[in-house]
Amino acid sequence: MAVPAAYPVESIDNAARILLMLVDNPSLRVADVSAELGVARSTAHRMLTTLQARDLLRQDAQTKGYGPGPALARLGIAVMGAVSLRDEARLLLEKLVEDTSETAHLLVLEGTETVFIEGVESQQVIRAGLRTGQRGPAHASAAGKALLAELSREELRRRYPGARLRGGTERAVSTRRALEAELQKVRETGYATNMEESEWDLCAVAAPVRNRQGVACGALSVSGPARRADAKLALLSGAVTAAATELGARLG
Known part of the structure; x- marks a missing residue:
């Protein structure tokens, strides 16, 4: 009491x-x-x-x-122990790598940045490397767009008050209007892509991890060299969406 x-x-x-x-x-x-x-x-x-x-x-x-809201979900994860989330994710990240032969990561959204909190590296000779602990602009990453798509229009504009966006390569969206259009596509397909938008010759596919209350608390992403990843987009999107759904169900 x-x-x-x-x-x-x-x-x-x-x-x-x-x-x-x-x-x-x-x-x-x-x-x-x-x-x-x-x-x-x-x-x-x-x-x-x-x-x-x-x-x-x-x-x-x-x-x-x-x-x-997402911050309340992150707070709950912190209180319950982020290790348990990472442990649950680890098993699915390993399966993602096995199913896709590409590097897999678990990311969260903080403001307008994504943070890599766990990952499993592919065994391919040419591969995307682990980035645990690193940050990047959300609008230029697959995981970032997957999580930004979960926000309301009002919240998105609070985070991006200006019309212009900075960060990423020349292929990344550079205006808030373009980002909003991109996020609508993410909502329709259920996954987001990064086609050399964060780094040249790197492609990624990501899907949001929602708990049973429907709150997104992270995103799973698979990434690899652009030529290889682009050729198997259907495989990557199907695998990462299924893994994100399973992880969300495990979180309760």
Whole structure:
């Protein structure tokens, strides 16, 4: 049983209560929060949008309800132990390498960058190398686009307030409008590609890892030399999408 704070800060207490409401209800409405906290609907709305701005909540475009956001998912992973996520991913990364003969990685999204947190290297003589711990511009990578496609338009524009984008090769999208069009294609196909956009002669395919609540907490990616990877795009996309779905189911 939680022990009440001696000197509670009301705003922090209300934010905590909103997040704890997700334990019993995966989708929160303004009216629910207003009734639970005993505040006006306008106040409840401001609280929800503030938590959304920090990625702790995410609003469903159709239902308008608020559910767990990507930052809350990352926090949960950190609390439960990132090692368990990496252990679960490791088995599937090894299978991806076996099925595709290309290097496989697990990545997460931080702001407008992707971070490589685990990987298994291909045994091919000419291959993509391991990049664990490295960062790169999200808009120029397959995993980055797979995860950016999970964000709302409002959140995407908060992260990319300018019309121009920087980073990657000449093949990378260079405007926010082009990125939004690219992300729509990702939503339609279920996977994202990187055709020499982050580095020359490197191609990659990635798919988001969503837990059972539908929150993306990372992405799986397979990458290799452009000529070889481009020739087997169907194999790579099918394998990485299946692996990402399986990993998400394991996360619960």
